[in-house]
Amino acid sequence: MGVRANIKSHTGCSALKRSHYISRKMISWICPTLAHEMIELIQLYSCEVFLSSLFPLCLAAMRVGRNYNPSIEGNPWLDVHKQTPRDKRSTLMEYIYLESIGCGSIRLGKQLVTKDNLQRLFQIINPIVVEKNDDATEISDFNLLRTRASYLVLSEEELDEMDSYSEEALGKLTPEELHTLSHEQQKKRLIRTKNMEKERIDFIKSNYQPLRPQMFQFTEATAVEKGQESSFFHKETDTGIYSFNMFTEKFCRELIEEVDHFEKSGLPVMRPNSMNNYGVVLEEIGFNQFFLDVLKYVNPFAERLYGPIGRSLDSHHSFIVEYKIGEDEDLDFHYDAADVTINFCLGKEFTGVLNDPSTHQENFEFNHVKGLGIIHLGEHRHGANKIKSGERYNLIIWFRNKAKREKMEWESVCACGSQPHDH
């Protein structure tokens, strides 16, 4: 993030932004243009997947295209979520924010804050809940926990460490001792983070009643809209940003509904990453296989677009980010802890910015439109402009090479310097 200062986030509606907006509309909704784009792509990639599975769909889209009403008003994406207003998070569920030291934090419905649950979810024998103040006041009666307030969940050992490793005590350690201490702690934390994740997934699995159990299975019908079968990547920049239209309107609406339903359950919600405070990690609520299946579909494209990096993808971290005025409103520049990222707009209003990390000269802005996604390299620096009204839900899929990512995680325990936007 060192050179971030020379790149500013844009909130105004520049001509550049408008032209991208218009071009996105043209490509997605004016089907003769869309057909032309498809032919170009087919020629460019002449890829087996295109020919065997997508080509017939492309032809179908071209046929529909001749009669397709290109007006933006006719775009089903633009008003579909008007019918599904989202209840206020605060009135839905009495959430308590519970933080660990170095192993992530969760939101948990107040009724689920019990010693047993904390023991399990935080992997601590005798969990102690303390106020986040200088005195670390212990709260033993969980009824006294304040809705939407944040607390620390600690083991007795951690509480002792807080005293013994006070700034004064740390000042007495040599730099080498401090280094070793922090590395040992980080290793322990990494292992605990993994165990906590496993427990959380088991906890959700045994307690969550999905709204639509069938939607946890990926099918091509989910991915490709009948009549608008345009599952292809449109080149946006020379630096590896492509846009595409992949998931159906129905899927997007239902995914938002499922996420809302999950949030109402009060079950533990992990922050999707270190920068977004709202949203849900989809593999934790049962979508792991779903996105592995999506990956099979994306794999040949990723390889065409990104070569060996695209070929190496074998795992994912998938989550929903939610933006709303008064909550998360924007996202600072960062790069993802991913090899390849898909960022797909499920709904609401937003303007985003993507910047090329290698040159820092690029100033490409992409206006998110419901039903459109972008794919880019994880290392491609980007951020999100402030939301102006309403709510925005985006589906973020971080595709990764598992072995490489695990190696990086362990190495980061020993590396100093800036970290990517990790989860």
Ligand SMILES: O=C(O)CCC(=O)C(=O)O
């Ligand atoms: O809000 C967005 O569209 C971007 C989100 C993002 O970059 C991320 O969560 O890594």
Ligand SMILES: [Fe+2]
């Ligand atoms: Fe990102």
